[in-house]
Amino acid sequence: MEIMHRSSMDTGSYAACCSYLPDGSLLCGTYQLQDKSTNTSEEHRLGNVLHFTHGNDGEVGLLQSMTPTSGILDIQVKDNLASVMLADGTVSFLGLSNSFRLNLHEDQIDKSFAEVQQNVSVVSEGLCLAGAWSDDSRMAVSDSKGGVSLIKKGEHSFGVSNHKDNVHEYEVWSVCWDCKNNDVLYSGADDSFLKMHDLRSDSAVVTVKGHDAGVTSVVSSSSMENTLITGSYDEHIRSWDKRMLKSASATLKLGGGVWRIKASPEDDTLLACACMHSGARIVRLNETGFVLQHSFMEGRQLVYGIDWCPTRRPKNRKPDGKTTNGEAHFLAACSFYDHILDIYSFLPSRSSIE
Secondary structure, eight states, X not given: OEEEEEEEEEOSSOEEEEEEOTTSOEEEEEOEEEOOOTTOSOOEEEEOEEEEEEOTTOOEEEXXXXXXXXXXXXXXXXXXXXXXXXXXXXXXXXXXXXXXXXXXXXXXXXXXXXXXXEEEEOOTTSXXXXXXXXXXXXXXXXXXXXXXXXXXXXXXXXXXXXXXXXXXXXXXXXXXXXXXXXXXXXXXXXXXXXXXXXXXXXXXXXXXXXXXXXXXXXXEOSSSTTEEEEEETTSEEEEEETTBTTSOSEEEEOSXXXXXXXXXXXXXXXXXXXXXXXXXXXXXXXXXXEEEEEEEOTTSSOEEEEEEOSSOOOXXXXXTXXXXXXXOEEEEEEETTTTEEEEEEEEOOHHHHO
């Protein structure tokens, strides 16, 4: 197994999240708490969306910096549409348009600009914290007041189709659709509970205990049937059998608080984890439990965002200076207080795959 740092980009403001688009370009959301002004007692949460690309050598180029808006907590991508969860209680939907060709180092790259299609108000006097797309293009959104909302696209626009207050007692840090059932939704919150919701019934809720602090990330595995994966402020990653949710089936301490877990788009047993105060980890889940593959970014301050590139492949450099495309993957991660976006390439070892 090999991991290599390829490039870094200063995001200006605090880097809170990142997400790749299908064309291999990358969105990074920033979050900056502005001090109270002399004319008001309110604090303002500001942010913007930075749109990057990188060639097969991993060098980053800034395509666009979108108009500053409210602070950004999460970005979720489906096809050519991105949903941006904002601190003012709205969700901004971005679409790709205006294709153009970019010359970046040795690569010719076809790219598109991201443009705001619509802003949808979700919660008043609260923050939109996390989002998740379903296979049928519904958007689940969690908020800081303990609620979960569903946004559905109508004939011409998006709108809130369902909102539930007090799903959890405290902030809902994560939402996730079941990968095999679009009627089942999971939520994790600061009350330390994981909840499973059957959307066909208002009362069909299963509450899962077993975390020692807030539940910050939830992933539904498509390749490992009946498997859920959670991250928590208690520094552990856990797997759960959906048929027996009384206790976790596997646990591994990663340190720092496991804020985000992203499964590789090609192998969802390979998990990239943003571990806040302890940097980032790559973990594999097999039939016997979790296996730590690599630790990196330990010197960064508060790693919140992480994502796998779905399309682009790194170039492997040979001793003669020539390059070839290998079987490695690009991985992006961002560090909040360093306001840095890092690009890595990762090559799993044969032994870790078998």
